[in-house]
Amino acid sequence: MNPYLQPLIQLQTLDLRIMEIKEQQRKAPALIEAAEAPLRDAVRLLTELTSAVEAQTKERRDRERDLEIHESQTEKLRARLSELKTNKEYQAHLFEIEMANKRKGEIEEQILLLMERVEKGQQELRQAQARKTEAEQRSTKEKARLEAVSAGLVSELAELEQKRKASVALLDSKLLERYKKLKAARKDLAVAPLRGGICFGCRLQLPPQLVAEVKRSDELQSCTYCQRILYWDGEPLPVPAATTEPVESPDDLKETV
Ligand SMILES: [Zn+2]
Structure with missing residues (x-):
């Protein structure tokens, strides 16, 4: 057998594997990116839900403050009732109090609705938190796997380069x-x-x-x-x-x- 043939075949086998490894290494960042994608989505959802719940909580507090102000105003209206002289004035004032009570009912209804929303939001938030934790674990595991594969490729490549040098040395x-x-x-x-x-x-x-x-x-x-x-x-x-x-x-x- 021609003495060059075997080293030549060996060199090609090595080169093909080296090429394969380099191609895998080229694709590695995309794979890591893909492994992180579900976690990124989960974090984004969690952030969105957190700010939604915060906004609703703030709105509820605002409405509660509105209610307090409204009640103190209504209280003043009631206190003035005894000071009124004519029946006409009295009737007009009663009407004003009635309107104020109606408004109070509206604010209370808004508060109730907001409390329900906050509660629902918090429930969604807990679910999103659980999903994020799960995504985090999966992503960590997958990235560790990819890193192990990548480390394996690096050492295989170093070994192949050594063998390649040896094959090249046998050729003219x-x-x-x-x-x-x-x-x-x-x-x-x-x-x-x-x-x-x-x-x-x-x-x-x-x-x-x-x-x-x-x-x-x-x-x-x-x-x-x-x-x-x-x-x-x-x-x-x-x-x-x-x-x-x-x-x-x-x-x-x-x-x-
Ligand atoms: Zn041919």
Whole structure:
């Protein structure tokens, strides 16, 4: 077997895993963000309910103060009743007191309504508090899990980088350059297995002569179509007919237009 082939395959395996890890690391902040979202919602709801209850409590106190002022005014009206001289004045004054009593009833009704609202608000507040606590626990747990995964990725990445260095050291610089170019041009797959006469990089059938050379593996061989470096990967496997047909390239398509 060509001495470069195994390190090359190893290098690609490492590079693919490194890429996978980096992709996961890129997505990590979004996952943490998502884990915090339910808690943020719960906190917002709690804040809204708290200020609503506070506003209603303040309004209730204001109405109670209104009631006190109103009652002292009504008290003054009643006290003046005895000072009145004519019946007409007396009747007018009685009417005023009656109106004041009616107003008192209205204020009392408002207070009662506000007390009910405050009570309901406080009940909602307790529920929201419980939901917030629950969301907090879930978020903490999920973030701890994500952090553990992230720490695992960091140490795996460090290990892979070490192994990568070792693989790179086994390759000559020209071959490494070729690998890099192919990797960039061929969607990160520079080395492809050959199975059943088919290059698994481009899925095209290769000439039997090339297949035989790849199987012998004395020299590094490239795919006729995609130029990927080929390695023998076991005995032929049944392959669906469709994948053995050459795919039309964009240039072929242009010619038919
Ligand atoms: Zn190919």
